[in-house]
Amino acid sequence: MALTIRPATEADLPQVRQIFAHYVLNTVVTLLINEPPLSYIVGRFRDSIGRGLPYLVAVDDHDVVLGYTYASSFTGSKLGYAKTVEISLFCHPDYTSKGIGSRPINQLIDTLRTTKHVCQEVGHEQNPTEFDVRKVIAVMSVDEGAQGQALALRDWYKRWGFEEVARLKGVGFKQGRTIDVLYLELHLQ
Secondary structure, eight states, X not given: OOOEEEEOOGGGHHHHHHHHHHHHHHOSSXXXXXXXXXXXXXXXXXXXXXXXXXXXXXXXXXXXXXXXXXEEESSSSOGGGTTEEEEEEEEOGGGTTTTTTHHHHHHHHHHHTTOEEEEOOTTOTTSOEEEEOOEEEEEEEEEGXXXXXXXXXXHHHHHTTOEEEEEEEEEEEETTEEEEEEEEEEXXX
């Protein structure tokens, strides 16, 4: 199967929402509980694009979205954090463990090396400032009962150069279980 990685468009977002909704409703990978409306996905997309950050989709020959990845602001609009971004990556559930995530994450990291993050601090929106991205954070929820799966995902990120830097124990609760949250960090320059 041919796979193309390209910038996402708003036309891709209903498919992106379907993929994300699967993880929201069936896993603890994200701590959202309820199925997200399309407006949630559109808002995150527009925020990332508006900041000059990449939002990529992996599509097949028929333009079906098989996965997506994007960078977003780490902790909102505080200029002191502007050199750090958070990334997200999700693959269509029928295409996990098939290498679909590797190409988009590789392209996302490469793109972030030359990306200018446009940030505006609250109350100073008329003065946007561009910052080079230096740090990339991946945040993942971990179900203690499924340690093998959680460690496999963490180790997958480590192959890309990420290092586990924090574990927040028991800060989440989903599907009747207490959830830890891992922070992984990649230094770009």
